[in-house]
Amino acid sequence: MSSEVMGYNAAMGLGLVEEMRRDAEIFVLGQGVATGGWFGAEKGLASEFGLDRVIDCGISEAFEAGLAAGAAIVGMKPVINMGFGDFALIAGDEIYHKLAKWRYMHGLDVPMTAVIIFPIGTMGGAGPEHSSCTEVLGMHFPGLKVVVPSTPEDAKGLMKAALREPNPVLFHSVQGLGWARGEVSTDPEFIVPIGKAATPRQGRDLTIVTYGSMVPRSLEAADTLAGEGIDCEVIDLRSLVPLDWDCVLESVSRTNRAMVVHEAAKTAGPGAEIAAQIQERIFFDLEAPVLRVGGKDFPLPQHSDLEAMSIPSVDAIADTARRLFAI
Amino acid sequence: MSSEVMGYNAAMGLGLVEEMRRDAEIFVLGQGVATGGWFGAEKGLASEFGLDRVIDCGISEAFEAGLAAGAAIVGMKPVINMGFGDFALIAGDEIYHKLAKWRYMHGLDVPMTAVIIFPIGTMGGAGPEHSSCTEVLGMHFPGLKVVVPSTPEDAKGLMKAALREPNPVLFHSVQGLGWARGEVSTDPEFIVPIGKAATPRQGRDLTIVTYGSMVPRSLEAADTLAGEGIDCEVIDLRSLVPLDWDCVLESVSRTNRAMVVHEAAKTAGPGAEIAAQIQERIFFDLEAPVLRVGGKDFPLPQHSDLEAMSIPSVDAIADTARRLFAI
Amino acid sequence: MPAPDPALLEQMFHRMSVARAIERLMLVHTRERKFSGWWHPGEGQEAAPIGATAALERDDYLWYQGRGSAWAIGKGMAAGLILGDLLGKMNGATRGKGGGVPHWADYSIGVMGEGATLGSVYPLAGGSALASRIRKDGRVSLADFGDGTSARGTFHETMVHAAAWKLPLIYFCENNGLLVGTRLGEVSPTENIADFAKGYGIPGIIVDGQDAVAVYEATREAAARARRGEGPTLIEAKVVRRHGHYAGDPQKYRADDEFDDYRDPVDVLAARLRGNSAERIAQEAEAEVKAAYEEALAAPEPDASVIERDLYHVQ
Amino acid sequence: MPAPDPALLEQMFHRMSVARAIERLMLVHTRERKFSGWWHPGEGQEAAPIGATAALERDDYLWYQGRGSAWAIGKGMAAGLILGDLLGKMNGATRGKGGGVPHWADYSIGVMGEGATLGSVYPLAGGSALASRIRKDGRVSLADFGDGTSARGTFHETMVHAAAWKLPLIYFCENNGLLVGTRLGEVSPTENIADFAKGYGIPGIIVDGQDAVAVYEATREAAARARRGEGPTLIEAKVVRRHGHYAGDPQKYRADDEFDDYRDPVDVLAARLRGNSAERIAQEAEAEVKAAYEEALAAPEPDASVIERDLYHVQ
């Protein structure tokens, strides 16, 4: 199949455009989506699909998320750009109660497609209220699917999968990867299934379980470690709900050592669940504790140097891997 | 020192009243706090302290939490009854961004006292949006202290500590224990320090780390197990931030077996962090994986029988302990 | 606006009588079987839902709040689904998940459901109204709420956009002057929720909420306006909450003379019927509710498998 | 209301000139040093903050939004704290945490800070206003926000209560007609944010936001009203956003003739000064800002320890 090199945000946008062409029930709404779009993804959407389907909204995040629930229940397929993952906390009732539970609490099992785009993570000084990783919320509160693509191709493929999924999806796009480039399939039927991890690097000595912004960093650390004779397997989860436990457990039961890496604050982040569950399920396969490398348990400073020091560096990942290998 | 038998909510209320008498900067606000109060805690507050300090609010949770931040920054000591822990998701920006980070992001280290009361957990059919346990949010987002008392005495002592604490405290009162009775110290200087766990039962075979509604259930399970020759230590964390790691690790390094029990949904709940960190820190002391018993990863049904089946029972705790002991 | 024709009036009275019979039954059920306080009695307020739903089309979208049962009944749900749900039985609307707070929905007749965090219906109704604008399907969305719930931020966020975009949306307030035991005036700058309409430049209509026909007419007008593409309307029905906030609430906070000039909405509507059909219809409704209650009592309880149902849709 | 006296006028002009000099400097700094786009230029809008802050007392509480620097300067913060912070240096207001979006606070002069989730200032200002009512300290709280931010739910939740409780609160809107690149009219039922006041039964005042004296007078009046216990006022200043939304925004969405009858607030205020003091004051301000900039450039960068500062207070 043919492919094309493009940026992460552009690929996510392309996934959206392709699906909008084939499904008239999809519409996009968010602050500035019609006038250009913040993260480059929605450029030109309004001219192709018209202002009926590409809707600029005011500064009302709770309304945005709540309308997604209402529109999805009546069968439309809203895509909402929430601007920043931090704003999950502004629209929490609408996302983690309404979108997640409306069908459940009414005892009605109907398809309900809605994609909530949460750009997460640091991007160079956006500050403590525009840089958080909030994906763990979607793991703790049941009823939603949760994805975090790490490559342009996954951004496209997961967006397309989300728009064909009969359940609401929290689509966490990685702010720090917005302009990262890569090969992207141009096949209009190419999708990345929700709930399937990838293994971008195979290895025998230890398993690095990661996703999002930390995938390229983990791969870079693995390259360095390869030179030192430490052979890392790197798993890119891609989806956090459902999480591909088969892939994770199969790998760790082979390597017998695991660490989890993410940008989200370490304490009570996704890595806590992953570490807890690995040791719960295959304790006697482990030769060492499951280690975690996560963001500092502090708000993100506005200062971009301090910000960079607040999230895991390639060195920090490599150091932890060395430590894990040595145990 | 003298003590008195009273209910959990009443004891929490008494802690509040005692502190309000000694500190004129404390005020209480919430829906219905002046007209009687939902959970019994605020009865009669308005007549003693007047409507200036006991304020009925409209249905505006974001305002309630945000005003707490504003009032605390100017040196007052607001106590907000948020009604239900689930409403953390309605006021998320105000709690996890403003209350938690305002000082940090402005680079100003000043005392800031504010107590946000979040009644959490099931209470017999309150339904999916009034029964959630949301305490894990306070663990993941930095900047707040987080407590969950399990006895009337702790409810009083932690309330008093929270009102003398120069940092905002999320005070999770346990809905299911509201009418549980127990001995409560009447000493006006009695406080329960934030960040100190209790060990209501000592044991040699395994450690049950728990808090809130699951403390009495874990103790009951431990009693049963004692008859079977399994000697459980039970730790009541009382505070989740800061968490008394010394107490937990000391115990587990003695018993070599640990399990975490909470009512909150299991996945990515507080137990994930606790299990992850125990094995991270004392892996080679463990003879078995750290197991978790938590609420089902489903919304809470309105139906009270189904609700009861959705959270850990004494039997489920005992069964897990037996399994852990047998590993 | 034309008044409802006699057949519609009878249907309204029938539905109001069903709702009232459910109210009466739930009072007894609560007392005798120690039913939990999660039932919020709607007696006294039935004219608002019955009048409003009568003015809607079958496929218009209704998002309601949780007092009483008259919204769902008014929009055409069977009493059996409601009672089965209240009793937590498998034959109820939620198929076993219920037991107090209403989460009754039937999408085929536009009963879209209730959110127990008050104020959650505004953006959801905004969403279905936006869907109708995109699809040009001529449907109207109605968001019902209590006076106290007008203070939620979602009230504003949704109406700012609905008014700007002229969405086919009706805000319908049941103003009973109380939030649990707090008087509205303690926490609101106005006793008239309709005043908030001024800020959005939309009509704010106050109607006699004890008179189902007055409510019908106002809602009819608002729905017509919405369908003409002229945007949202805020209707405020002045209603009386006859009982406590929840089943069992002793209501010590209410004045002795509060009900001195109380007009029962059932009587007000009965007086508008032809001949003496009221009595007959009321009896039929009571019989219907009684039968549904017996059926609910006999219906099976849910088992644990119900807990894990309806979370995700599998294609 | 009396006009500001000559000394106050000069102080206002001085502060406006400082803010303007910071604007000019940041344009150059952004271009030459590739400074990040997290700086949101306030040029053209300075009359609103300068007029409003001049009408407040030193210990009144100011909660502002993040465009430009004139709110903090107007309330009395030194240029050095602002520039040090923008450059991310240890001598800035946040002592090393800064670098674009303003989080400048000085509680001793009532500069309470900014929340970068827009609309967060409403309930915080409501909180300080409530504190003043409880303490009877005669202080006024002012919440500044942009026109787009009027759609946030917190706008409504706070004002419902502030109006009901007659809190000493001023809502101050800088209406530049734009939210990033979206025209206000696309997402708001009214171009006049002051219209929202009608819903709450409070005064909604529109002032010429290019004229600091007009803003001063309106704010003075609102503050006096608040101190008399008569409750909140909503002031809307019509302002012009002279530059892009953020530093570097190419602003393709703006019309060619948009600035044809633009009145620079610096000129408007200069014309009100006695004699030719304007030029002198402007030069002094520029020199002050230049010196502060040099100092900031030379000031030390933060080290990693700054990350872990100020999260918890230790008694």
Ligand SMILES: Cc1ncc(C[n+]2csc(CCOP(=O)(O)OP(=O)(O)O)c2C)c(N)n1
């Ligand atoms: C967001 C939210 N806040 C608070 C509550 C608790 N609560 C349930 S009913 C009620 C009073 C509602 O008053 P109103 O809106 O006037 O409706 P009414 O009960 O009078 O019908 C309150 C505060 C809730 N369910 N949701």
Ligand SMILES: Cc1ncc(C[n+]2csc(CCOP(=O)(O)OP(=O)(O)O)c2C)c(N)n1
């Ligand atoms: C809650 C929230 N939503 C969205 C944003 C992103 N955002 C930053 S500035 C801005 C436009 C603000 O418009 P307005 O309030 O009119 O202020 P102006 O920029 O015109 O001064 C937006 C949408 C944000 N910071 N916070």
Ligand SMILES: [Mg+2]
């Ligand atoms: Mg009411």
Ligand SMILES: [Mg+2]
């Ligand atoms: Mg603007």
